[in-house]
Amino acid sequence: MNVVKLDMNEMPYAPPQHVIVAAGKGLSDLNRYADAQGLRQLRELLAEYAGVSEHHVVLSPGSDFLLREIIHAFSRERQVVTVSPSFLPTVQIADRFAPKRLGIRLSPPDFGLDPDLLISALEPLSLVIIDNPNNPTGQILLDRGLVATIAERQETLVVVDEAYFEFSGVTCAQLVTDHPNLCVVRTLDKAFGLAGARVGYAIAGEVFLNALSSFYVSLPQTSLYAATEALQNSGYMRRNVSRIVRERERLWQALRTLGACVYPSNANFLLLKAQVPDMAQRLRELDVWVSDMSNQLPLGYIRVSVGTREENKMFATRYNQVVCGS
């Protein structure tokens, strides 16, 4: 039986032919590093896509590299403020490198973030890193107004991880023009379906640009070609995002019908609270892979990526099988 892989929030649909052909062209240049002109072109495309000037865009082989670099650069003298749960690499990197850390717990049923609590938790020198939508809850934690309010504190650095922005439509990227202490981190891994290419980027205010100027970035040729083509012809991405959002709502409804405790989401995944504490392991034994969130949430919480309709049906069937069999 094939494994149903719903544990990494990947796009379940393969890239379109024109992107695959472009990546193939990159193969013929594998003896060369990506040239500066090609990288410049990709930054221009990303800037146009984000609605900012090319000057603000920094490339990276995956957005987690950017987060790591930012924490390295800024955490020494600052309190790092995150939410809990959050994107695990952010938590781990902060845990390893930041001398002072504060996590703000997100709790059911809404997993929301109280703006006043966030602001009151900030020390004068803070580095705030929040994923929006949050991973794994799928909740929108920040709106533009709140980001602008925090960024008004000039000593505070604000990083918003918008890895799932295309599924929520909520962004504060354009605020970087007026707020040098703001940085938005994104990726082409998710909505663009290029997880295997690992192309991340920052839309960075001046403070971050200065720190990241020494962060030399090249990209693999195939990634550069694929990303450039994907941005030049992004209609497929928008169609896929629409499909995933429709499938997400269909899956959410199906799980509710089964009596599952499943939370609304603004991303390409759903968070569930199962009564079976080792649900993730039990599903894995049935060849359905989901993400066990017990390293950040109580036992029984799982995150399931929205897959194809068939994959989602298989997940719901297996989930119900485990619940009924326990």
Place this chain on the structure above:
Amino acid sequence: MRKVVGLIVNPVAGMGGSVGLKGTDGGMYERALELGATPVTPQRTHQLFDHVSGRDEIRLLVAPGKMGEHYAGGVGLPFSVVGEIGEETSASDTKRLAREMVDHGAELLIFVGGDGTARDICDAVGTEVPVVGVPAGVKIFSAAFALSARAAADMVDAFVGGVDVTEEEVLDIDEDAFRDDRLASKLYGYLLVPEVRKFLQPGKAASNVGRSATETKQAIAAHIIEEMDPEILYLFGPGTTAKAITDQMGLSKTLLGVDAVLAGELVGEDVNEKGILDLFKGCSQRKIVVTPIGGNGFIFGRGSKQFTPEVIRQVGRENIIVVGTRDKVSQLDCLRVDTGDLALDEALSGYVEVTVGYREAMVMEVKYR
């Protein structure tokens, strides 16, 4: 040299579940039988031994009959029977047999049962030897249990492989209240368990990067000690995290009691409300250091009855220091209080910082109903 591992099965554990009863305490076992309940523990015990891989390194000591011996023949391990039991078994059998097994050289005790069984094991052997709890009860709340029979097998293998052990909580569940859909639990004691990342998928990273529970508690202790003021009276509540702080200070703390520290000296051991209030007469500045109970998050009202409403009021909300390892705190949706004084519970509600490491905190909501 094979490790000597004891096995005790509570044959009635979990029988209430299939017939809609919550637990088999009191007269509920007979009621479960009337309703057609069948034993749960045989399946759990077989699942356990099906997944233990270190078979060449284990010799079993088993309880007689349905409390262990019945399963031992089929698992392919050398075994000997310890003790005697009658036709019907009870908690006293569990306690007596656990004691006898340790006296016969058991280095690890496996028990199959529920929270009540864990309390019996706790009464009998405390933290003398590590244990592995295989969950077979209707609803398991004590953190001392493995997640499943398969996870328990991993813990047995880890013990054979020589991993460290750590204390985990045993809770006292009021089954009558639980049947009324009220969770009334309090801290009962601690058992030693092999320290393994038993809940995580293969290859899944933990949130506490590469740190054991013991190391995390030491980091919390270092942070708290660094912040301590010699002019302030500190009341340390029950639990291993609070104890890690006093251990690092070179003080001897009771695991389940409240102990008082002033200027680096132990000034009160296992004090009750009166003792605490007497200490307050000489100290105008006071702080309480508490850790939430695993699984339900209570910081006041369960497990630390010495912290009465009067004591808490005299200390003040702003002088309450909450500590807990990140792995433990991550298992909680929120913190809870149930002091019996509704106005105080309301005053304690809101957000507090929980120290989860050295200069590392988590902001959590305190709820009271």
